[in-house]
Amino acid sequence: MPEKPHTAAEQPEEGQPDRRDFLSRIGLGACAAAAVGSGLVTLDFLKPKVLFEPATTFRAGSPSDYPDGTVRFNKEQKAYVVGSPGGVYALSAVCTHLGCITRFLSDQSVIACPCHGSRFDLEGNVVEGPAPRPLPWLDVTLDSSGLLVVDTAITVAHGKVFKA
Amino acid sequence: MSALPPIDLVETADPIATPRRVALVRPDRRPSVRTTDEKYVMTFPNLIVREVILFQVVVIGLAVAAILFDAPLEGIANPLETPNPAKAPWYFLGLQELLHYFPPVVAGVLMPLLVVVALVVIPYARINQTAGPLWAGAGPRRALTLAAAGGAVIALFGVFKCWPIVVPTAGTLVAMFAARGGENGGAFRRALAKGTLPEWIMVWFAVVATILTIIGTFFRGPGWSFVWPWAQTVAF
Amino acid sequence: MTTLSLDSVFRRLRATDAYRSIVRHGASATNRNRSLIVFENLFLHVHPVKVREKTLRFTHTYWLGGIALACALILTATGVLLMFYYHPSVPQAYRDMRELEFVVDNGLFLRNMHRWAAHLMVFASFLHMMRVFFHRAYRPPRQFNWVVGVVLLLVTLLLSYTGYLLPWDQLAFWGVSVGTNMAKEAPLIGEKARFLLLGGNIVSENALLRFYVLHCVVLPVALLLLLSVHIWRVRKDGGVQGPPEKPSSREEVR
Numbered sequence: 001m002p003e004k005p006h007t008a009a010e011q012p013e014e015g016q017p018d019r020r021d022f023l024s025r026i027g028l029g030a031c032a033a034a035a036v037g038s039g040l041v042t043l044d045f046l047k048p049k050v051l052f053e054p055a056t057t058f059r060a061g062s063p064s065d066y067p068d069g070t071v072r073f074n075k076e077q078k079a080y081v082v083g084s085p086g087g088v089y090a091l092s093a094v095c096t097h098l099g100c101i102t103r104f105l106s107d108q109s110v111i112a113c114p115c116h117g118s119r120f121d122l123e124g125n126v127v128e129g130p131a132p133r134p135l136p137w138l139d140v141t142l143d144s145s146g147l148l149v150v151d152t153a154i155t156v157a158h159g160k161v162f163k164a
Numbered sequence: 165m166s167a168l169p170p171i172d173l174v175e176t177a178d179p180i181a182t183p184r185r186v187a188l189v190r191p192d193r194r195p196s197v198r199t200t201d202e203k204y205v206m207t208f209p210n211l212i213v214r215e216v217i218l219f220q221v222v223v224i225g226l227a228v229a230a231i232l233f234d235a236p237l238e239g240i241a242n243p244l245e246t247p248n249p250a251k252a253p254w255y256f257l258g259l260q261e262l263l264h265y266f267p268p269v270v271a272g273v274l275m276p277l278l279v280v281v282a283l284v285v286i287p288y289a290r291i292n293q294t295a296g297p298l299w300a301g302a303g304p305r306r307a308l309t310l311a312a313a314g315g316a317v318i319a320l321f322g323v324f325k326c327w328p329i330v331v332p333t334a335g336t337l338v339a340m341f342a343a344r345g346g347e348n349g350g351a352f353r354r355a356l357a358k359g360t361l362p363e364w365i366m367v368w369f370a371v372v373a374t375i376l377t378i379i380g381t382f383f384r385g386p387g388w389s390f391v392w393p394w395a396q397t398v399a400f
Numbered sequence: 401m402t403t404l405s406l407d408s409v410f411r412r413l414r415a416t417d418a419y420r421s422i423v424r425h426g427a428s429a430t431n432r433n434r435s436l437i438v439f440e441n442l443f444l445h446v447h448p449v450k451v452r453e454k455t456l457r458f459t460h461t462y463w464l465g466g467i468a469l470a471c472a473l474i475l476t477a478t479g480v481l482l483m484f485y486y487h488p489s490v491p492q493a494y495r496d497m498r499e500l501e502f503v504v505d506n507g508l509f510l511r512n513m514h515r516w517a518a519h520l521m522v523f524a525s526f527l528h529m530m531r532v533f534f535h536r537a538y539r540p541p542r543q544f545n546w547v548v549g550v551v552l553l554l555v556t557l558l559l560s561y562t563g564y565l566l567p568w569d570q571l572a573f574w575g576v577s578v579g580t581n582m583a584k585e586a587p588l589i590g591e592k593a594r595f596l597l598l599g600g601n602i603v604s605e606n607a608l609l610r611f612y613v614l615h616c617v618v619l620p621v622a623l624l625l626l627l628s629v630h631i632w633r634v635r636k637d638g639g640v641q642g643p644p645e646k647p648s649s650r651e652e653v654r
Binding site: 187189190202203204205206207208209210211212214215218219222223226227229230231233234235236237238239240241242243245246247250251252253254255256259260263267268269271272273280283284286287288292293363366370399400 | 428431434435437438444447448449450451452453454456463466467470471473474490491494497498501508509510511512513514515516517519520522529530533534536538539540541542543544546547550554557560561564567568569570571572573574575577578579581582583585586587590602603604
């Protein structure tokens with residue numbers, strides 16, 4: 001900014017800001033604050049607060065429907081519900097490699113992915129193929145009427161079987 | 165301004181040797197004359213800062229308006245149910261008001277087209293370059309011509325009972341005649357007396373357009389009937 | 401002053417090679433640097449390096465063109481943000497308007513900004529045209545720029561009109577119906593023009609999609625191009641012209 005000559009009385013010390021510098025700093029600071037504020041408001045605006053997506057939970061029948069060795073596939077929710085000696089558990093049917101939907105081959109007791117040849121055992125562990133991780137285990141609970149409820153959005157520790 | 169010097173056309177391929185006349189601006193047509201010492205200042209910061217401030221003021225003004233006033237949102241569009249009245253956006257309400265007096269071809273197509281053509285032609289019409297104040301050096305013939313032309317316009321629109329045009333036309337005519345001999349009056353009368361004919365015509369157009377729009381926006385209700393502004397809600 | 405003040409931090413930043421590679425001029429303390437700030441910037445160098453001091457006054461042009469331009473920028477920014485939540489289909493468009501009004505953070509504020517900026521832009525453009533007329537700033541060499549300005553006014557009105565339909569409420573639907581029915585009255589081309597504009601015989605989802613494309617792509621691009629020509633011509637014609645100046649005593653000039 002062009003400098004106006006100071007009178008002797010107003011001469012600022014060397015390097016000290018004078019009134020003009022002070023006011024221009026306040027002005028620029030306010031602009032910076034407004035810009036940051038606008039950016040944050042814009043970001044907040046862009047994050048959807050309400051999603052119109054389908055529910056991630058589904059009912060899977062009662063625990064007595066799953067004697068040891070039963071494997072049921074829910075196509076819409078992409079999950080297997082498996083009966084074992086200890087109880088019932090659920091596996092995600094989405095291959096951990098690149099997201100294709102796997103299928104259960106009952107004659108071989110293996111879950112196979114058609115895309116790149118990954119194979120998983122009935123506990124989700126990788127047996128063969130390029131899949132980097134085992135199939136995630138999904139949350140299984142009981143609702144008030146005694147029916148199993150699986151939530152595909154919640155993963156639980158590997159091996160955590162739901163005892164009815 | 166006396167006759168211009170004749171143009172000597174010299175055919176040559178060298179653009180520097182013979183300066184080409186790209187645009188001739190006659191001295192008697194120039195709107196601004198460059199005086200010998202014009203004060204120039206640096207664009208930055210003088211102009212740039214003003215532009216930034218203007219932008220900020222506009223943003224703040226609009227933000228305040230946005231906080232205080234909500235944009236309208238009525239029920240979902242229903243092609244089977246026409247609201248009464250069905251109004252166009254405000255800048256077309258002047259035209260919609262004209263529809264009340266004239267058939268759609270005239271009010272909806274002819275008049276807007278004429279307006280656009282008239283606007284485009286403004287810089288190329290000779291009268292806009294040479295016009296002096298309306299009454300400067302004018303004899304009684306000019307008053308007669310003006311009265312006749314104004315009377316014809318009033319009669320034409322009066323036949324169609326288009327009062328929103330008739331009344332402003334009469335008012336503008338009165339003002340034009342009041343400006344006569346105004347060079348010796350107060351500041352306002354002198355300013356009025358300086359008006360050229362094209363400027364008076366533009367004033368007439370602006371007043372007519374504004375009045376038509378105001379009537380269409382605030383004074384028209386169901387069935388395009390006349391209502392008082394407080395008897396209806398206006399949506400923008 | 402301590403060495404950690406904001407001032408010294410900025411000064412050190414400005415001295416780095418990375419900064420110097422982007423900003424090639426120094427601080428604006430010299431006229432040379434003030435010239436470079438304008439001259440070396442893509443967006444600013446439509447301005448001359450120096451301007452006539454007379455043109456800076458508010459009463460020179462009432463900054464009406466600037467107000468219209470500011471509105472155009474605000475409309476672009478708010479419009480793009482609103483596009484993230486709007487589907488141009490029937491009846492989803494109306495649901496999206498309700499969603500913006502009640503669900504999305506600041507949705508109502510941005511929509512209001514967009515609407516009022518649109519009205520202000522139309523109004524400021526009219527006032528700007530009046531100002532240019534009464535200052536006789538359409539005279540040579542500025543004639544063509546006036547014509548570009550008239551076309552800009554039409555583009556602005558069309559932008560406002562196409563945007564008016566997008567909420568798909570009763571006001572929008574019937575407001576646009578009235579307008580297209582007026583257009584239908586044009587002899588020879590009226591019906592065909594209306595059919596092309598609406599993508600059909602009635603105002604329907606085709607009309608909504610066409611108006612959406614016009615409003616968000618075609619007309620903004622046209623506005624941008626014409627505005628560039630308009631502003632460039634102002635510069636080339638010698639800058640903004642305000643009230644016609646009195647001739648010096650040497651010349652008799654109108």
